[in-house]
Amino acid sequence: MNKQVSELDQGLLVVLSGPSGVGKGTVCAALRERMPELVYSVSATTRQIRAGEQDGVNYFFKQKEDFLKMIENDQLLEWAEYVGNYYGTPREFVKKTLATGKDVILEIEVQGALQVKQKFPEGVFIFLAPPDLKELRSRIVGRGTETEDTVNSRMAVAKEEIELMDNYNYVVVNDQVDLACARIESIITAEHLQKDRQIAKYRKWIKEV
Amino acid sequence: MNKQVSELDQGLLVVLSGPSGVGKGTVCAALRERMPELVYSVSATTRQIRAGEQDGVNYFFKQKEDFLKMIENDQLLEWAEYVGNYYGTPREFVKKTLATGKDVILEIEVQGALQVKQKFPEGVFIFLAPPDLKELRSRIVGRGTETEDTVNSRMAVAKEEIELMDNYNYVVVNDQVDLACARIESIITAEHLQKDRQIAKYRKWIKEV
Incomplete structure (x- = not known):
């Protein structure tokens, strides 16, 4: 192809x-x-999940060591640290959604x-x-x-x-x-x-x- | 400037x-x-003006020798001949209109x-x-x-x-x-x-x- x-x-x-x-x-x-x-791009974060939030909807909630591995493996389109927590955009979610034509x-x-x-x-x-x-x-x-x-x-x-x-x-x-x-x-x-x-x-x- | x-x-x-x-x-x-x-780009033509048509509105009506001079002087963005008449797009009209921001x-x-x-x-x-x-x-x-x-x-x-x-x-x-x-x-x-x-x-x- x-x-x-x-x-x-x-x-x-x-x-x-x-x-x-x-x-x-x-x-x-x-x-x-x-x-x-x-389709709204869902971010990954290491911060605590709050009442009413859903994993994969509001954020992909990650352990810090998993997040650091995502950085290392170039699995984030961007990332930043705010007040001790990490936030980033998972490449996989974006890529998979775009592949469906959305x-x-x-x-x-x-x-x-x-x-x-x-x-x-x-x-x-x-x-x-x-x-x-x-x-x-x-x-x-x-x-x-x-x-x-x-x-x-x-x-x-x-x-x-x-x-x-x-x-x-x-x-x-x-x-x-x-x-x-x-x-x-x-x-x-x-x-x-x-x-x-x-x-x-x-x-x-x-x-x- | x-x-x-x-x-x-x-x-x-x-x-x-x-x-x-x-x-x-x-x-x-x-x-x-x-x-x-x-703004609609008005064409130049050598064909006869028809009843109800206005010079500068429907077309810029030109004599053949004037049209040929426009070709020679690169005053047309494009031109063509159909059944003995010439048609073309005067560069000046387009240029002047664009310059006004339109x-x-x-x-x-x-x-x-x-x-x-x-x-x-x-x-x-x-x-x-x-x-x-x-x-x-x-x-x-x-x-x-x-x-x-x-x-x-x-x-x-x-x-x-x-x-x-x-x-x-x-x-x-x-x-x-x-x-x-x-x-x-x-x-x-x-x-x-x-x-x-x-x-x-x-x-x-x-x-x-």
């Missing part, structure tokens, strides 16, 4: 990321409601997204941008009452955020959750319509005749 | 093409109704689209595919009652159409006009959200501060 064809026939890995506080979680939840066919969504911090990009560059990387970046000029300059220090520090933050975007395929402003979701849905639709994926599908069909 | 930034800040040239009879005209008309902000749509035969791609590779090239390509397998094999010749000739046509797709960025099946339009709208939305265009916009804003 042609490897390239079979890869192009898979689902898409959609990576939704952006600066903290931008509303990734809210947009991701709304998007999943809007597109129930999207799209997977991964909602993740910027540092994690950069790790995923290293290991899975064919993903669709979407940067969720703060709405105030949209009014960059007026925000930075203000009403003429801002000190030079304020203007400079706002400028520095804006520049940092813009440089981050360079690692992504798309930039979506989160000005309104439903608008942001509609834009992401358009991106997913368009990615599926890309020539390479479509030709691969037709070629596969012809082969099967 | 940074040339790259200014180009990325322009509108998109959307080229809608596909095999004859696929319904390009119908889809294009429906799309323009759905997206009134899309998107332009060009509905055109496959040969013309290939010419446009040579001169304007940054366009968004969309191949409108016949709906029966979607049911490729069943159509080619039929109900087991097809002769080998029929199967082979259907296979040949399908393969030709698929090879054509390779020159485009996207493939949209025209199974239903409203679905095809929605897909094209998603493509245009997604193209505007591409990182390079977004970063260029933000960088321009920062520069203007």
Whole structure:
């Protein structure tokens, strides 16, 4: 079997990321409601399971030594340690889901997204941008009452955020959750319509005749 | 001024093409109704103006010698001769409209689209595919009652159409006009959200501060 064809026939890995506080979680939840066919990537963690949580649904709950083995065996698309606990994205779950032709969504911090990009560059990387970046000029300059220090520090933050975007395929402003979701849905639709994926599908069909 | 930034800040040239009879005209008309902000690229022609037609609206009506000069001076993105008359896409109209930030749509035969791609590779090239390509397998094999010749000739046509797709960025099946339009709208939305265009916009804003 042609490897390239079979890869192009898979689902898409959609990576939704952006600066903290931008509303990734809210947009991701709304998007999943809007597109129930999207499969949410379940993270692995070493933290204790909480009441109401289910293994394999909220997280894959792991012992620390198992988690460290997953890191060692390159079984995680990304991982990080927060306050003594490990969190990561199991490669196997993503791979298996994509192989069924379903799209997977991964909602993740910027540092994690950069790790995923290293290991899975064919993903669709979407940067969720703060709405105030949209009014960059007026925000930075203000009403003429801002000190030079304020203007400079706002400028520095804006520049940092813009440089981050360079690692992504798309930039979506989160000005309104439903608008942001509609834009992401358009991106997913368009990615599926890309020539390479479509030709691969037709070629596969012809082969099967 | 940074040339790259200014180009990325322009509108998109959307080229809608596909095999004859696929319904390009119908889809294009429906799309323009759905997206009134899309500017339709007006062709130049040497044919006689007809009652009810307006110069600059239906066509730019040209004398043959003026048209030949436009070819000579590379002022057409593509051109062709049909039954003694010349038809072509004036580069100037497209360029000026894109410079205002508006998107332009060009509905055109496959040969013309290939010419446009040579001169304007940054366009968004969309191949409108016949709906029966979607049911490729069943159509080619039929109900087991097809002769080998029929199967082979259907296979040949399908393969030709698929090879054509390779020159485009996207493939949209025209199974239903409203679905095809929605897909094209998603493509245009997604193209505007591409990182390079977004970063260029933000960088321009920062520069203007």
